[in-house]
Amino acid sequence: xxxxxxxxxxxxxxxxxxxxxxxxxxxxxxxxxxxxxxxxxxxxxxxxxxxxxxxxxxxxxxxxxxxxxxxxxxxxxxxxxxxxxxxxxxxxxxxxxxxxxxxxxxxxxxxxxxxxxxxxxxxxxxxxxxxxxxxxxxxxxxxxxxxxxxxxxxxxxxxxxxxxxxxxxxxxxxxxxxxxxxxxxxxxxxxxxxxxxxxxxxxxxxxxxxxxxxxxxxxxxxxxxxxxxxxxxxxxxxxxxxxxxxxxxxxxxxxxxxxxxxxxxxxxxxxxxxxxxxxxxxxxxxxxxxxxxxxxxxxxxxxxxxxxxxxxxxxxxxxxxxxxxxxxxxxxxxxxxxxxxxxxxxxxxxxxxxxxxxxxxxxxxxxxxxxxxxxxxxxxxxxxxxxxxxxxxxxxxxxxxxxxxxxxxxxxxxxxxxxxxxxxxxxxxxxxxxxxxxxxxxxxxxxxxxxxxxxxxxxxxxxxxxxxxxxxxxxxxxxxxxxxxxxxxxxxxxxx
Amino acid sequence: xxxxxxxxxxxxxxxxxxxxxxxxxxxxxxxxxxxxxxxxxxxxxxxxxxxxxxxxxxxxxxxxxxxxxxxxxxxxxxxxxxxxxxxxxxxxxxxxxxxxxxxxxxxxxxxxxxxxxxxxxxxxxxxxxxxxxxxxxxxxxxxxxxxxxxxxxxxxxxxxxxxxxxxxxxxxxxxxxxxxxxxxxxxxxxxxxxxxxxxxxxxxxxxxxxxxxxxxxxxxxxxxxxxxxxxxxxxxxxxxxxxxxxxxxxxxxxxxxxxxxxxxxxxxxxxxxxxxxxxxxxxxxxxxxxxxxxxxxxxxxxxxxxxxxxxxxxxxxxxxxxxxxxxxxxxxxxxxxxxxxxxxxxxxxxxxxxxxxxxxxxxxxxxxxxxxxxxxxxxxxxxxxxxxxxxxxxxxxxxxxxxxxxxxxxxxxxxxxxxxxxxxxxxxxxxxxxxxxxxxxxxxxxxxxxxxxxxxxxxxxxxxxxxxxxxxxxxxxxxxxxxxxxxxxxxxxxxx
Numbered sequence: 007x008x009x010x011x012x013x014x015x016x017x018x019x020x021x022x023x024x025x026x027x028x029x030x031x032x033x034x035x036x037x038x039x040x041x042x043x044x045x046x047x048x049x050x051x052x053x054x055x056x057x058x059x060x061x062x063x064x065x066x067x068x069x070x071x072x073x074x075x076x077x078x079x080x081x082x083x084x085x086x087x088x089x090x091x092x093x094x095x096x097x098x099x100x101x102x103x104x105x106x107x108x109x110x111x112x113x114x115x116x117x118x119x120x121x122x123x124x125x126x127x128x129x130x131x132x133x134x135x136x137x138x139x140x141x142x143x144x145x146x147x148x149x150x151x152x153x154x155x156x157x158x159x160x161x162x163x164x165x166x167x168x169x170x171x172x173x174x175x176x177x178x179x180x181x182x183x184x185x186x187x188x189x190x191x192x193x194x195x196x197x198x199x200x201x202x203x204x205x206x207x208x209x210x211x212x213x214x215x216x217x218x219x220x221x222x223x224x225x226x227x228x229x230x231x232x233x234x235x236x237x238x239x240x241x242x243x244x245x246x247x248x249x250x251x252x253x254x255x256x257x258x259x260x261x262x263x264x265x266x267x268x269x270x271x272x273x274x275x276x277x278x279x280x281x282x283x284x285x286x287x288x289x290x291x292x293x294x295x296x297x298x299x300x301x302x303x304x305x306x307x308x309x310x311x312x313x314x315x316x317x318x319x320x321x322x323x324x325x326x327x328x329x330x331x332x333x334x335x336x337x338x339x340x341x342x343x344x345x346x347x348x349x350x351x352x353x354x355x356x357x358x359x360x361x362x363x364x365x366x367x368x369x370x371x372x373x374x375x376x377x378x379x380x381x382x383x384x385x386x387x388x389x390x391x392x393x394x395x396x397x398x399x400x401x402x403x404x405x406x407x408x409x410x411x412x413x414x415x416x417x418x419x420x421x422x423x424x425x426x427x428x429x430x431x432x433x434x435x436x437x438x439x440x441x442x443x444x445x446x447x448x449x450x451x452x453x454x455x456x457x458x459x460x461x462x463x464x465x466x467x468x469x470x471x472x473x474x475x476x477x478x479x480x481x482x483x484x485x486x487x488x489x490x491x492x493x494x495x496x497x498x499x500x501x502x
Numbered sequence: 503x504x505x506x507x508x509x510x511x512x513x514x515x516x517x518x519x520x521x522x523x524x525x526x527x528x529x530x531x532x533x534x535x536x537x538x539x540x541x542x543x544x545x546x547x548x549x550x551x552x553x554x555x556x557x558x559x560x561x562x563x564x565x566x567x568x569x570x571x572x573x574x575x576x577x578x579x580x581x582x583x584x585x586x587x588x589x590x591x592x593x594x595x596x597x598x599x600x601x602x603x604x605x606x607x608x609x610x611x612x613x614x615x616x617x618x619x620x621x622x623x624x625x626x627x628x629x630x631x632x633x634x635x636x637x638x639x640x641x642x643x644x645x646x647x648x649x650x651x652x653x654x655x656x657x658x659x660x661x662x663x664x665x666x667x668x669x670x671x672x673x674x675x676x677x678x679x680x681x682x683x684x685x686x687x688x689x690x691x692x693x694x695x696x697x698x699x700x701x702x703x704x705x706x707x708x709x710x711x712x713x714x715x716x717x718x719x720x721x722x723x724x725x726x727x728x729x730x731x732x733x734x735x736x737x738x739x740x741x742x743x744x745x746x747x748x749x750x751x752x753x754x755x756x757x758x759x760x761x762x763x764x765x766x767x768x769x770x771x772x773x774x775x776x777x778x779x780x781x782x783x784x785x786x787x788x789x790x791x792x793x794x795x796x797x798x799x800x801x802x803x804x805x806x807x808x809x810x811x812x813x814x815x816x817x818x819x820x821x822x823x824x825x826x827x828x829x830x831x832x833x834x835x836x837x838x839x840x841x842x843x844x845x846x847x848x849x850x851x852x853x854x855x856x857x858x859x860x861x862x863x864x865x866x867x868x869x870x871x872x873x874x875x876x877x878x879x880x881x882x883x884x885x886x887x888x889x890x891x892x893x894x895x896x897x898x899x900x901x902x903x904x905x906x907x908x909x910x911x912x913x914x915x916x917x918x919x920x921x922x923x924x925x926x927x928x929x930x931x932x933x934x935x936x937x938x939x940x941x942x943x944x945x946x947x948x949x950x951x952x953x954x955x956x957x958x959x960x961x962x963x964x965x966x967x968x969x970x971x972x973x974x975x976x977x978x979x980x981x982x983x984x985x986x987x988x989x990x991x992x993x994x995x996x997x998x
Contacts, residue, residue, distance in 0.1 A: 024550040027543060028524055035527060039535070043727035044744025047523060054520045058554060231539035248540025 011075040012087065016287060018062060018071070019090055023286035025059045027245045034243040034250040038235040063097045082289055085471045089288035092153075096164065099152035104144055111137045112416035119414035126404035128385050135414060136381040139374050142418050146375055158375050161419030166294030166426065168473015169486065171372060174422050177429070177488045178365045182395070184492050185362060189396075192346055192358060192499040202341035204259075205323070205333040211255035217326050218253065218267040221319075225271045225305060226458045227251075232274055240266045242273035242302075246285065249274040260327070261343060265306055272305030273298055275458060279466025293470040293477050295420065299427025300434060301461070307357055307428070308435040308494070309457055311343055314449035322452065344498060348396040350405040357428060358495050362395040367410075367421040375418055430478055432491035434465065437482035507571040508583065512783060514558060514567070515586055519782035521555045523741045530739040530746040534731040559593045578785055581967045585784035588649075592660065595648035600640055607633045608912035615910035622900035624881050631910060632877040635870050638914050642871055654871050657915030662790030662922065664969015665982065667868060670918050673925070673984045674861045678891070680988050681858060688842055688854060688995040698837035700755075701819070701829040707751035713822050714749065714763040717815075721767050721801060722954045723747075728770055736762045738769035738798075742781065745770040756823070757839060761802055768801030769794055771954060775962025789966045789973050791916065795923025796930060797957065803853055803924070804931040804990070805953055810945035812836055818948065840994060844892040846901040853924060854991050858891040860921040863906075867914050926974055928987035930961065933978040 029052055036048050062068070072091050077083035115134035122131035146157035153160050159170035219234055227249070237252035240263075244250035251270040253263045276292055284290025292298050309315055316336040324334040332338060346356040352363035370387055373379035379387055388407040393399050400406035412420055438460045439445055445456045464481040475485035496502040525548055532544050558564070568587050573579035611630035618627035642653035649656050655666035715730055723745070733748035740746035747766040749759045772788055780786025788794050805811055812832040820830040828834060842852040848859035866883055869875035875883055884903040889895050896902035908916055934956045935941055944952045960977040971981035992998040 021550055024543075024546050025554075028528060028547045028551060031528060031531060031547070032524060035531065039729065041726055041729055041744060043724075044741070047520075047741055047743045050520050051524045051527070054517055055524060058521075228539075230537055233535065233537055245540070245543055247543045248537060 011071050012077050012083065015071050015075050015087070015090055018068065019288060020286040022059045022062050025055050029055045029059075030243055030245055031248070031250075034252075037237040037239070037241065037243075038250065038252050060097065063094060068094060069098070082284065082471060086284070086287050086289035089470060092167075093288060095152045096149065099149050100145055101148070104141065104148065108138075108141045108145065108416055111141055116411065116415045119408070119411065123404050123408040126402040126408065128403040128408060131408070131414065132381060135384075138414065138416050139381055142416060143375060143377065146418075158372050158419060161375065162422065163419075165420045166296040166423055166474050167470070168294070168477070169296070169426065169475050173475065173486070174368065174426070177486060178361070178368060178425070180488055181361050181425075181492070182365060184488075185358070188492075188495065188500060189346070189358060192495075195500060196346060199341065202345065203330065203333040203338050204342065205327065206329055207259065208257040209260040209327055211257055213326060214255050214260045214263050217260070217323075218263055221264065221452075222251070222267055222271045222274075224452050225268060225275070225310075225454045227271050227274050227278070231278060234267065240270060242270040242277070244277075246277045246280050249277055260323075265310070265343065268310045269302045269306035272302035275305065275461070276301035276466055279462040281467050281469045284469050289471050290469045293468065293472065294474060295423040296426035296430065296474055297465070297477060299423055300430035301465070303428050303431040304435055304457070304461070305454065308431050309449055309454055311340075312446070312449055313340065314446045315452065316340055317450055318452040346499060348398050350392070350398065350400045351409055358499060359396060360428065361425040364421050364425040366391045366395055371413065371418050371421065374413075426474065426486065429486060429488050429491040430474075432494040433478060433482050433484075433487055434461070435494070436490040437464075507567050508573050508579065511567050511571050511586060512582070514564065515784060516782040518555045518558050521551050525551045525555075526739055526741055527744070527746075530748075533733040533735070533737065533739075534746065534748050556593060559590060564590060565594070578780065578967060582780070582783050582785035585966060588663075589784060591648045592645065595645050596641055597644070600637065600644065604634075604637045604641065604912055607637055612907065612911045615904070615907065619900050619904045622898040622904065624899040624904060627904070627910065628877060631880075634910065634912050635877055638912060639871060639873065642914075654868050654915060657871065658918065659915075661916045662792040662919055662970050663966070664790070664973065665792070665922065665971050669971065669982070670864065670922070673982060674857070674864060674921070676984055677857050677921075677988070678861060680984075681854070684988075684991065684996060685842070685854060688991075691996060692842060695837065698841065699826065699829040699834050700838065701823065702825055703755065703823075704753045705756040705823055707753055709822060710751050710756045710759050713756070713819075714759055717760065717948075718747070718763055718767045718770075720948050721764065721771070721806075721950045723767050723770050723774070727774060730763065736766060738766040738773070740773075742773045742776050745773055756819075761806070761839065764806045765798045765802035768798035771801065771957070772797035772962055775958040777963050777965045780965050785967055786965045789964065789968065790970060791919040792922035792926065792970055793961070793973060795919055796926035797961070799924050799927040800931055800953070800957070801950065804927050805945055805950055807836075807839055808942070808945055809836065810942045811948065814946055814948040842995060844894050846888070846894065846896045847905055854995060855892060856924065857921040860917050862887045862891055863917040867909065867917065870909075871914055922970065922982065925982060925984050925987040926970075928990040929974060929978050929980075929983055930957070932986040932989070933960075
């Protein structure tokens with residue numbers, strides 16, 4: 007009876023996951039293929055599928071089955087059942103009225119935000135954001151007791167299990183101290199070196215696309231299970247056996263698409279490496295957004311911007327595009343693609359200052375959720391924090407608190423994932439270098455196979471059996487330790 | 503209460519239709535985009551969505567609601583409720599065990615058929631086809647009383663409502679008599695004229711694709727609601743606001759893609775013209791496969807192979823591809839694309855002999871369903887019928903009874919749609935020519951707008967309110983009348 011209850015649950019969750027796969031494909035299509043006239047119908051299709059999956063998850067017999075099921079001794083089954091219960095708790099903790107109110111408020115706010123950002127007019131979106139934040143507080147208050155977490159951690163948990171604000175805060179404080187000391191020195195060192203040469207285009211989109219395909223394949227992504235297409239906003243979508251990467255091409259600058267595709271390739275390789283025997287079960291999914299970001303960044307930032315990889319890539323690029331040899335010299339590519347600087351915009355930030363953008367948002371969103379910060383005070387608080395972090399003050403809110411969609415779309419607790427991912431990538435890379443001989447020699451041939459083999463066994467194959475810190479502990483022997491990321495930055499930007 | 507019951511039903515059917523839209527997009531993706539490694543997961547996704555839609559249709563409360571609903575006096579609502587009940591009767595008439603057995607048997611048979619066709623070995627697939635036919639007989643026997651139709655008509659009804667074998671048989675017999683008389687004369691006339699010149703390629707795929715997009719747009723298809731892509735087997739998929747046409751390109755011959763895209767454009771224009779206020783309701787769907795084929799053929803065969811259209815197209819083609827002017831002369835294009843001949847293969851047949859291929863299949867499949875013909879006797883019966891119809895005998899079964907997938911995949915009752923569509927296209931074109939002034943003058947400018955306007959109001963906007971014969975009666979004043987098709991062929995091939 008109890009074993010049957012577990013198997014029955016597994017079949018139900020597989021069905022829910024299969025609906026999620028259909029939604030993922032339709033989401034990719036909407037971004038990469040759909041003619042504009044299909045948008046309204048597509049919205050309905052996605053809403054119906056999401057509604058069906060939600061209904062299946064919160065169905066009364068699901069609660070009974072979750073209670074009755076016995077997973078037996080296998081730790082994977084134990085973890086899978088725990089994740090099923092966790093998903094059920096999240097889905098049932100929120101009253102349907104609140105979910106609906108959030109969907110409406112987020113959608114309305116996001117629309118107004120586009121205009122507010124365009125005109126740098128925070129006042130325009132302020133009442134909408136206040137509504138969104140009010141509902142987020144209610145949701146966090148409802149989730150917290152159901153999950154046994156603080157309200158903010160209950161939000162974070164929706165993006166990444168296994169690490170909370172109390173773990174994150176000291177890590178981020180330590181990084182701030184590091185940055186205060188290291189950033190000025192790195193800037194001086196950079197200023198003392200030669201200025202980077204920019205390769206001269208145009209770089210035809212078709213040639214960029216062929217190059218991106220080739221490098222993605224060489225990084226380990228197999229085109230029997232993946233496609234590369236174009237969309238306005240690059241992303242990695244699809245399903246583990248049918249990955250869809252997108253990018254966009256600027257014919258004046260190939261770096262954006264090239265590095266972007268390598269980034270998305272990291273996400274894709276993670277999905278491809280998830281444990282096949284747990285496909286469509288909660289425990290077979292990726293471990294969370296921070297874990298996912300660690301995989302995109304270990305490929306893009308750790309592997310493909312390494313000296314070893316650039317020494318291979320430079321000649322490849324020159325063979326592809328022709329032109330000035332000096333611009334494709336590996337040392338010049340390093341200067342070009344590892345350039346630091348203080349800027350207002352997170353998505354344009356280098357890897358050293360990027361965490362400062364995230365830390366600022368982490369503090370402000372915690373304060374918004376707790377009620378310590380009023381929405382009306384957000385622009386001022388933002389600008390003060392930016393001045394304290396990087397010594398610069400945004401000229402307007404479009405370059406300040408209006409720059410990112412996240413909050414205006416109701417996403418609170420997501421921002422830390424970017425920096426947790428960057429730090430985890432450095433920690434994983436350091437462990438891989440210790441354990442895998444010839445890793446950098448292979449990178450010097452454009453070959454990521456040794457790194458990928460290690461990541462597959464240590465991380466990808468774990469699915470979501472472990473939360474973030476436990477996953478890192480299992481892979482590297484310790485929970486999140488910002489020291490490896492700092493050591494990486496010291497080596498790359500200070501020559502230490 | 504009763505009005506509410508109807509509205510509630512309409513919402514349920516809209517939800518079912520929305521799931522169908524999701525499936526349609528995933529089906530298109532599988533043919534046009536999906537990397538091969540995604541096939542297994544895609545099969546599961548489509549199966550889960552089909553299962554959900556089926557469950558919603560056969561749910562016990564659906565039967566109650568269908569019984570209780572009162573559509574009021576509006577004839578569209580009356581028709582919609584009738585179609586809902588019809589769909590429910592079809593879905594509930596078949597025992598789930600039989601549906602499952604059919605799915606398994608069809609899939610197994612279709613796989614073996616591919617090998618049997620390749621090796622021209624009917625014996626290989628014979629037991630599989632016998633299983634398929636046995637189950638089809640059971641399904642027809644279960645559907646017939648539920649629908650108040652004969653067993654064969656119950657199968658036909660699954661593809662096209664509103665016409666049955668007793669209507670079709672005399673029409674087909676009349677066509678055979680016509681063909682016996684007309685085909686030899688048309689062949690003589692053709693032989694007496696000059697041989698067609700074949701334009702010399704290569705015709706780059708990109709140029710063909712651009713031309714296909716341009717002609718499809720000029721035929722009335724708007725790219726805000728449609729895409730053109732490539733697939734191994736051309737088709738028209740998607741949804742009414744997001745049509746997906748596919749084709750394939752042969753760089754030695756542009757005619758296949760060009761005429762194929764015009765054919766699919768006819769299907770697409772029908773979907774685009776369906777009544778928006780009945781979107782996602784049974785009455786808002788296309789009227790059936792024969793009605794659909796009439797719309798692809800009226801565009802491809804009636805409009806775009808007309809003298810008027812070719813007089814415009816010839817110079818367009820020459821401007822696109824360059825080369826020998828004589829090959830692009832409208833009279834030469836007519837000789838090339840309106841060439842008749844007796845062949846073994848249905849999909850390669852001209853419009854005059856095509857019905858002979860269909861009539862043969864109609865008779866044989868009726869006999870298979872009734873039990874008058876044993877599967878073991880199919881090859882012999884086929885070859886005899888082909889000899890009687892066109893005076894030719896297939897050299898092997900690959901060019902005979904193994905050529906089409908339909909039966910081997912369990913589709914019985916579909917074949918008549920092709921010829922009903924061709925005849926309806928001629929009947930509709932004759933009516934449009936009577937009622938729309940300047941129709942041929944517009945075709946002479948490559949402009950289908952006058953024809954399309956007439957089709958939209960007379961046919962597309964009717965949705966599936968009417969069955970096949972009633973739809974023709976409403977649009978042309980009479981039920982299916984093969985005379986218009988014969989007159990069209992006499993004019994085009996005999997100069998009469």
